Amino acid sequence: MADRERRMTPPYGGVFFARTTVLDAAQVERALTRISHEIIERNQGLEDVVLVALQTGGVEIARLIARSLFKIDGVDVPMGTLDVALYRDDIGLRPVMPEAETDIPVDLSAKIVVLVDDVLFTGRTIRAALDALTDFGRPRSVQLAVVIDRGHRELPIRPDFVGKNLPTRRDEVVDVNPEGVLLGEMRK
Amino acid sequence: MSNHLIDLKDLETDEIKELLYLTDRFVEVSQRPIPKVPALRGRTIAMLFFEDSTRTRMSFDLAANRLSADVLEFPTHTSSLSKGESILDTVETIHALGVDALIIRHYSSGLPRKIADEVGVAPSVINAGDGSNAHPTQGLLDAYTLCQHFHGLAGPDASLSGIHIGIIGDVKHSRVARSDVHAYTSLGATVTLVAPESLQPPNLEDWPVQICEDLDSVLPTFDAVGLLRIQNERMKEGLVPSVDEYVQRYGMTETRAADLRDEVVIMHPGPVNRGIEIAETVLDNRKNVLIKQQVTNGVPVRMAVLFRLLGSGVEID
Numbered sequence: 001m002a003d004r005e006r007r008m009t010p011p012y013g014g015v016f017f018a019r020t021t022v023l024d025a026a027q028v029e030r031a032l033t034r035i036s037h038e039i040i041e042r043n044q045g046l047e048d049v050v051l052v053a054l055q056t057g058g059v060e061i062a063r064l065i066a067r068s069l070f071k072i073d074g075v076d077v078p079m080g081t082l083d084v085a086l087y088r089d090d091i092g093l094r095p096v097m098p099e100a101e102t103d104i105p106v107d108l109s110a111k112i113v114v115l116v117d118d119v120l121f122t123g124r125t126i127r128a129a130l131d132a133l134t135d136f137g138r139p140r141s142v143q144l145a146v147v148i149d150r151g152h153r154e155l156p157i158r159p160d161f162v163g164k165n166l167p168t169r170r171d172e173v174v175d176v177n178p179e180g181v182l183l184g185e186m187r188k
Numbered sequence: 189m190s191n192h193l194i195d196l197k198d199l200e201t202d203e204i205k206e207l208l209y210l211t212d213r214f215v216e217v218s219q220r221p222i223p224k225v226p227a228l229r230g231r232t233i234a235m236l237f238f239e240d241s242t243r244t245r246m247s248f249d250l251a252a253n254r255l256s257a258d259v260l261e262f263p264t265h266t267s268s269l270s271k272g273e274s275i276l277d278t279v280e281t282i283h284a285l286g287v288d289a290l291i292i293r294h295y296s297s298g299l300p301r302k303i304a305d306e307v308g309v310a311p312s313v314i315n316a317g318d319g320s321n322a323h324p325t326q327g328l329l330d331a332y333t334l335c336q337h338f339h340g341l342a343g344p345d346a347s348l349s350g351i352h353i354g355i356i357g358d359v360k361h362s363r364v365a366r367s368d369v370h371a372y373t374s375l376g377a378t379v380t381l382v383a384p385e386s387l388q389p390p391n392l393e394d395w396p397v398q399i400c401e402d403l404d405s406v407l408p409t410f411d412a413v414g415l416l417r418i419q420n421e422r423m424k425e426g427l428v429p430s431v432d433e434y435v436q437r438y439g440m441t442e443t444r445a446a447d448l449r450d451e452v453v454i455m456h457p458g459p460v461n462r463g464i465e466i467a468e469t470v471l472d473n474r475k476n477v478l479i480k481q482q483v484t485n486g487v488p489v490r491m492a493v494l495f496r497l498l499g500s501g502v503e504i505d
Contacts, residue, residue, distance in 0.1 A: 008242075080296070083213070086213075086217070086225035086255075087225060087226055091228075092498070092499060096499070096500060097210070098210070098213040098495075099209070099210075101211070103216075107221075134224075136220065
């Protein structure tokens with residue numbers, strides 16, 4: 001889970017308590033390797049593929065996927081980062097601050113953009129990301145890779161590449177990092 | 189931070205830093221192929237300018253547009269104000285129209301605060317310059333311009349420490365000088381005001397600055413020089429003996445500029461009186477004259493202020 005969410009998920013400023021380990025470090029690595037193979041398979045190679053990581057939780061994951069793609073195919077895939085705070089549909093309803101860097105190093109027109117995030121939940125972040133992407137060009141296609149799909153979608157959005165489907169309660173919190181995936185909750 | 193921006197003195201240093209850090213993000217937005225975000229869609233911002241302004245007005249207008257807010261121009265000359273409606277009644281009317289923020293510039297010091305006190309919580313009142321009192325967004329953009337020049341960007345902990353800034357000219361009547369002094373010193377800079385006694389403000393002992401009448405004696409110690417506009421009225425009031433004498437004592441002439449180290453930056457809030465505050469050739473040819481950069485930075489700084497007041501959704505204390 002992104003630092004930002006940690007601070008902004010109600011109750012604001014809680015502390016994360018892990019209850020179970022969902023994936024350990026080796027399993028995360030295997031999942032990302034599999035996702036990398038699937039990205040290559042789906043796109044018949046890596047030509048025109050650009051990774052765009054969602055700030056802040058997707059950045060580390062996208063770096064690992066980029067490294068894995070290089071190992072498999074020897075191609076250095078361009079990678080950008082995107083902070084979607086200014087495109088959210090809940091501006092004014094909860095604290096939203098754009099505090100992480102947006103850096104899209106290439107024109108996205110006619111590219112295959114793979115959005116990368118740690119957790120797919122309501123789908124609202126991805127909705128905002130799709131909006132933001134249109135300001136950087138018109139990609140040929142946009143695909144979505146996430147480590148965890150935890151359900152509870154509020155919009156018609158689905159991932160193309162998933163590390164693990166994880167049934168959760170709405171009030172639970174999923175914490176993803178390269179050392180493992182934890183399921184737990186926020187406590188004050 | 190309250191839901192108004194009247195004077196930088198109302199802000200904690202951390203809040204000033206937060207606005208400058210937020211500006212980094214909007215500088216990036218301004219450099220995108222499509223430099224516009226939907227963050228303030230559906231918000232309406234009214235502009236009440238009772239005093240002429242080019243850059244501040246256009247800059248606020250552009251900032252609001254780039255955040256997708258709607259801008260309502262209030263025609264101060266052809267409105268009911270000329271029929272005798274009071275400004276506070278006008279503000280009531282604008283509020284009743286459902287406006288989320290009022291950006292106000294007025295020749296009388298203290299009016300924006302009076303309006304903010306009157307409206308209470310909403311709409312947000314943003315001071316775009318009141319009399320000789322304050323011009324908070326100019327103070328922010330000048331500080332941002334220096335941070336950007338010296339450090340590349342503001343970052344989460346903007347600082348101007350170790351930097352000596354000279355503010356030269358009509359400090360007495362300058363709202364820019366007041367807001368600049370507060371912004372610069374909050375970030376740790378040392379500030380020296382350079383002005384003849386007739387153009388020094390009263391109660392200077394309350395200002396966290398050094399004062400000097402002789403420009404040439406302190407000029408070599410400056411890392412940055414902020415020139416202030418000298419207004420024709422001041423000449424008429426006899427506060428300045430003559431244009432020639434002013435230029436000779438306080439102008440950034442070719443000779444003075446030639447003596448400056450190359451890395452010393454020159455700023456001016458505009459509009460510039462060519463040949464008075466700064467010589468034409470210095471303005472057009474010298475490196476590190478940041479006047480255009482100040483104008484450029486005005487837009488992201490004002491986007492940061494508007495977003496912080498109208499969009500961030502952080503509870504108002």
